[in-house]
Amino acid sequence: MNLTRRSFLKLAGATTAAATLTGVGLNKASAAIIVEPLRIKYSKEVYTTCTFCGVGCGIICNVRDGIIVNAEGDPDHPINEGTLCSKGSSTFNISYIYDEKGKPRLNPNRLTEVLYRAPGASDYEVIDWDTAFDMIAERIKDTRDRTLVETVDVGGQQVTVNRTNAINWLGSAWCTGEENYLFHKMVRAMGVINVDHCARL
Numbered sequence: 001m002n003l004t005r006r007s008f009l010k011l012a013g014a015t016t017a018a019a020t021l022t023g024v025g026l027n028k029a030s031a032a033i034i035v036e037p038l039r040i041k042y043s044k045e046v047y048t049t050c051t052f053c054g055v056g057c058g059i060i061c062n063v064r065d066g067i068i069v070n071a072e073g074d075p076d077h078p079i080n081e082g083t084l085c086s087k088g089s090s091t092f093n094i095s096y097i098y099d100e101k102g103k104p105r106l107n108p109n110r111l112t113e114v115l116y117r118a119p120g121a122s123d124y125e126v127i128d129w130d131t132a133f134d135m136i137a138e139r140i141k142d143t144r145d146r147t148l149v150e151t152v153d154v155g156g157q158q159v160t161v162n163r164t165n166a167i168n169w170l171g172s173a174w175c176t177g178e179e180n181y182l183f184h185k186m187v188r189a190m191g192v193i194n195v196d197h198c199a200r201l
């Protein structure tokens with residue numbers, strides 16, 4: 001490539017301008033990273049355990065003004081050492097999503113009302129919580145009272161069992177281990193022997 005004095009000066013000028021622009025661009029990007037406030041700023045760390053399965057990974061939730069602003073694996077936890085699977089990583093989305101400005105807001109996909117589908121009906125209807133609790137309590141009591149087996153014959157001897165096979169209780173991964181423990185105690189007291197949980201808690 002033959003460079004005349006004029007073309008050398010042109011090339012040098014263009015190169016300098018490009019380098020300057022790149023530098024300005026880089027500086028802007030760097031400034032944006034520095035200026036952008038941390039999502040977890042002024043938040044309080046709350047330690048909890050993932051409820052989704054029996055592995056029991058540790059999670060740090062960052063809470064500000066009563067709202068979870070972030071959730072991630074606890075690096076000091078002996079089980080997961082900071083990692084989370086896709087389910088655990090979605091803990092934040094149980095209640096919140098980030099809006100287009102990166103601010104947390106309530107997840108609009110949450111179910112906040114009781115949906116009831118009557119026998120034979122094709123659609124759900126919204127019912128209030130008291131009505132739902134009354135319906136559940138009445139049906140559990142009725143089923144339990146109708147089906148409770150008090151004793152069984154074992155080798156000619158009547159053995160007390162006080163159990164019902166007509167009810168199955170399934171725990172929930174949306175509840176804490178402590179809540180599921182209480183559910184377990186409650187249904188055992190009613191004589192329910194078919195008890196399980198998706199995480200086998």
Ligand code: SF4
Pocket residue numbers: 050051052053054055056057080083084085086087088089
């Ligand atoms: S669901 Fe995933 S993050 Fe949660 S306890 Fe199980 S393995 Fe850990």
